Amino acid sequence: MKRFMNLLRKEIRELVTAQLVVSLVFTLALFNFIGRTSRKEVEKAMGTQTIAVLDLDRSASSLGIVTGLESANFKIESMEGRPKEEAIQAAGRGEAKLLLVIPSGFGDSLQGLAPREVETYSFMRSFSLIGARSQVIIRSVISALNDVASDRFLRAKLPDHDPDSLKNPIKTKDFVIVKDRMAEGSANMVAGLVSSQSLLIPVVLMMIVIYSSQMVISAVAMEKQNKTLETLLTVPIRRTSIITAKMLSAGLVGLISAFVYMVGFRSFMGGLGADEVQAASGAGGAGIMRQLGLYFDTTGYIVLGAALFLAILVALAMAMILGVLAEDFRSAQNMIMPLMFMVMVPYFISMFADIATVSLPVKIFILLIPFSHPFLVSQNLYLGNYGMIFGGLAYMLVVFIVLVGFAAKVFSSDKILTMKLRFGKKRGAAA
Amino acid sequence: MDMVLRVEGLRKTYGKLEALTGIDFEVRPGEVFALIGPNGAGKTTALRICATLLTVTGGQVTFLGRDLAKEPDFVREKISYLPEEAGAYKNMKGLDYLKFMAAFYGRTAAEEKEYVDRAVGITDLGARLEDKVGTFSKGMTRKILLARALMTKPVLAILDEPTSGLDVLNALEVRSMIRRYVKEGTSVLLSSHNMLEIEFLSDRVSLIDHGRILDTGTPGALKDMHKANNLEEVFRSAVR
Numbered sequence: 137m138k139r140f141m142n143l144l145r146k147e148i149r150e151l152v153t154a155q156l157v158v159s160l161v162f163t164l165a166l167f168n169f170i171g172r173t174s175r176k177e178v179e180k181a182m183g184t185q186t187i188a189v190l191d192l193d194r195s196a197s198s199l200g201i202v203t204g205l206e207s208a209n210f211k212i213e214s215m216e217g218r219p220k221e222e223a224i225q226a227a228g229r230g231e232a233k234l235l236l237v238i239p240s241g242f243g244d245s246l247q248g249l250a251p252r253e254v255e256t257y258s259f260m261r262s263f264s265l266i267g268a269r270s271q272v273i274i275r276s277v278i279s280a281l282n283d284v285a286s287d288r289f290l291r292a293k294l295p296d297h298d299p300d301s302l303k304n305p306i307k308t309k310d311f312v313i314v315k316d317r318m319a320e321g322s323a324n325m326v327a328g329l330v331s332s333q334s335l336l337i338p339v340v341l342m343m344i345v346i347y348s349s350q351m352v353i354s355a356v357a358m359e360k361q362n363k364t365l366e367t368l369l370t371v372p373i374r375r376t377s378i379i380t381a382k383m384l385s386a387g388l389v390g391l392i393s394a395f396v397y398m399v400g401f402r403s404f405m406g407g408l409g410a411d412e413v414q415a416a417s418g419a420g421g422a423g424i425m426r427q428l429g430l431y432f433d434t435t436g437y438i439v440l441g442a443a444l445f446l447a448i449l450v451a452l453a454m455a456m457i458l459g460v461l462a463e464d465f466r467s468a469q470n471m472i473m474p475l476m477f478m479v480m481v482p483y484f485i486s487m488f489a490d491i492a493t494v495s496l497p498v499k500i501f502i503l504l505i506p507f508s509h510p511f512l513v514s515q516n517l518y519l520g521n522y523g524m525i526f527g528g529l530a531y532m533l534v535v536f537i538v539l540v541g542f543a544a545k546v547f548s549s550d551k552i553l554t555m556k557l558r559f560g561k562k563r564g565a566a567a
Numbered sequence: 568m569d570m571v572l573r574v575e576g577l578r579k580t581y582g583k584l585e586a587l588t589g590i591d592f593e594v595r596p597g598e599v600f601a602l603i604g605p606n607g608a609g610k611t612t613a614l615r616i617c618a619t620l621l622t623v624t625g626g627q628v629t630f631l632g633r634d635l636a637k638e639p640d641f642v643r644e645k646i647s648y649l650p651e652e653a654g655a656y657k658n659m660k661g662l663d664y665l666k667f668m669a670a671f672y673g674r675t676a677a678e679e680k681e682y683v684d685r686a687v688g689i690t691d692l693g694a695r696l697e698d699k700v701g702t703f704s705k706g707m708t709r710k711i712l713l714a715r716a717l718m719t720k721p722v723l724a725i726l727d728e729p730t731s732g733l734d735v736l737n738a739l740e741v742r743s744m745i746r747r748y749v750k751e752g753t754s755v756l757l758s759s760h761n762m763l764e765i766e767f768l769s770d771r772v773s774l775i776d777h778g779r780i781l782d783t784g785t786p787g788a789l790k791d792m793h794k795a796n797n798l799e800e801v802f803r804s805a806v807r
């Protein structure tokens with residue numbers, strides 16, 4: 137145990153290099169910077185924007201539009217008294233992103249049910265989506281005016297009827313059923329909420345797997361490159377202890393790196409306003425999800441945690457073997473590609489396809505990849521497929537044990553000293 | 568007293584290549600025994616097998632009367648091995664490297680300190696041990712690695728080309744380090760392609776070529792037998 141701790145301490149110290157710390161700090165700073173910059177942009181867009189208005193009508197209705205825009209926090213730049221062409225040019229020179237032209241006779245046309253066109257001219261000085269927001273707002277102001285005008289008209293012509301029923305004679309009420317639970321809501325919304333809940337799992341898993349496998353691969357490859365491995369292998373400590381110490385330290389450091397990365401990512405997403413969006417959709421959605429049983433209780437979280445943990449162990453064991461096969465640090469970096477690929481496949485498939493309904497060969501392919509299971513577990517927890525869940529956990533455990541056994545075997549064999557895989561170079565040329 | 572190490576009919580193949588064709592030698596208590604021969608003769612292969620790093624294809628190696636292939640953990644407790652091309656952890660200070668290695672062997676903190684102190688004495692590097700190994704020259708690295716191999720007073724120290732790649736002065740220092748510190752009950756199995764230095768270092772030598780042992784004896788006896796002035800001439804005569 138003392139020898140193991142001695143080795144573990146060394147492994148951790150080897151992994152926590154200045155380089156790692158710098159790259160983590162850099163990542164954090166970068167995300168923070170992007171987050172802050174985009175937050176500023178959003179604030180600018182949300183803040184007062186200027187709209188140029190050329191009101192050729194000056195009726196009560198056209199003034200209504202202008203007032204509506206003002207109450208939506210827009211600054212109105214009046215183009216009063218200019219002909220249209222000149223107004224377009226003048227507005228383009230100013231800071232307004234949009235020119236609104238209300239034609240003369242607009243107010244009368246509303247009364248007479250002979251619609252006249254309101255024109256908008258957007259000055260696209262950049263192509264950011266946020267910049268195009270003012271047009272969307274004008275549209276909704278006009279749509280609200282449309283509602284008011286048509287309601288007024290309907291009430292005048294058909295005083296006995298509710299204008300809303302006249303405009304929407306068919307109404308819907310949507311229900312969603314999951315297993316034996318039912319709640320009011322749309323399938324679209326529930327699917328969106330579920331995927332936003334479980335999308336995080338493959339992302340987190342991917343981060344941790346990538347970080348810690350990189351760690352463990354380089355931990356082995358560095359020993360080879362620095363010619364310390366031969367000495368280490370003659371020291372009185374068990375092969376399994378060497379493997380465990382390397383995996384444990386890589387897992388720990390990888391977990392911490394992934395955590396730092398996630399914190400950075402959150403501050404980045406926070407900058408884009410995703411927090412608010414999520415909070416808003418969550419507030420309405422949480423009730424429905426709870427009614428449908430689409431949430432994790434404590435057991436659910438434990439099972440999910442176990443699945444993630446097993447997936448990390450599998451990744452570490454795989455990385456360990458790849459690290460042994462690699463000759464030095466650089467080829468180790470190439471070695472990690474197939475592993476990353478294996479983590480990405482279930483992620484992308486789950487984004488575009490329903491694992492329950494894909495064809496059998498594809499399904500078997502997905503189930504064989506150990507990293508699919510943490511993701512499947514979260515969905516199966518919702519659906520109560522406990523057989524699938526424990527099957528998945530057991531499968532990952534078996535894969536892990538087999539891999540560690542294989543890694544220990546490779547470590548005790550001649551291979552660890554004699555195995556040399558080179559990419560891009562023929563063996564003959566190397567010998 | 569028992570043999571420290573006995574190698575009988577040892578064969579080792581890498582795929583089709585037969586690196587050792589069935590060699591015999593033994594290391595007696597308290598002696599420095601050397602395998603000498605040209606590059607590719609099979610020295611490193613033999614030493615790696617004795618250091619529990621490679622499996623045997625045929626024959627047997629016994630260490631203190633026990634089968635090395637069956638009890639590698641027992642052997643690792645009692646030997647130390649200096650690989651031909653070895654490095655130390657670059658980010659560690661020299662002293663920390665010695666402490667790290669000592670912790671695998673010492674049963675108590677006092678014993679660990681004793682090992683480290685001995686190693687510090689052997690290296691003679693003084694304050695430079697506070698620097699990171701990455702800043703060390705080749706000679707300094709070799710000295711610290713040799714010191715760590717000798718500090719635990721192993722029953723058998725296996726040193727593969729201990730002076731390879733070193734300049735004349737550093738090689739001289741390393742040689743005298745080995746001679747000075749093996750006295751206290753440690754036996755040494757070493758290899759070299761430098762036949763002249765072996766004469767100065769070893770009590771007995773085996774001449775090895777193409778995985779075969781040509782001759783074994785004290786340098787003096789070998790020179791007499793082959794009527795040669797030095798081991799280089801002995802080797803030339805033995806190959807013929």
Ligand SMILES: Nc1ncnc2c1ncn2[C@@H]1O[C@H](COP(=O)(O)OP(=O)(O)O)[C@@H](O)[C@H]1O
Binds near residue numbers: 584604
């Ligand atoms: N890992 C290996 N794979 C294949 N052949 C090897 C390997 N290591 C050594 N050999 C071959 O075995 C023979 C003996 O090598 P080695 O023991 O390193 O000799 P020496 O140490 O005396 O220079 C050489 O022909 C060498 O090419």
Ligand SMILES: [Mg+2]
Binds near residue numbers: 607
């Ligand atoms: Mg050699």
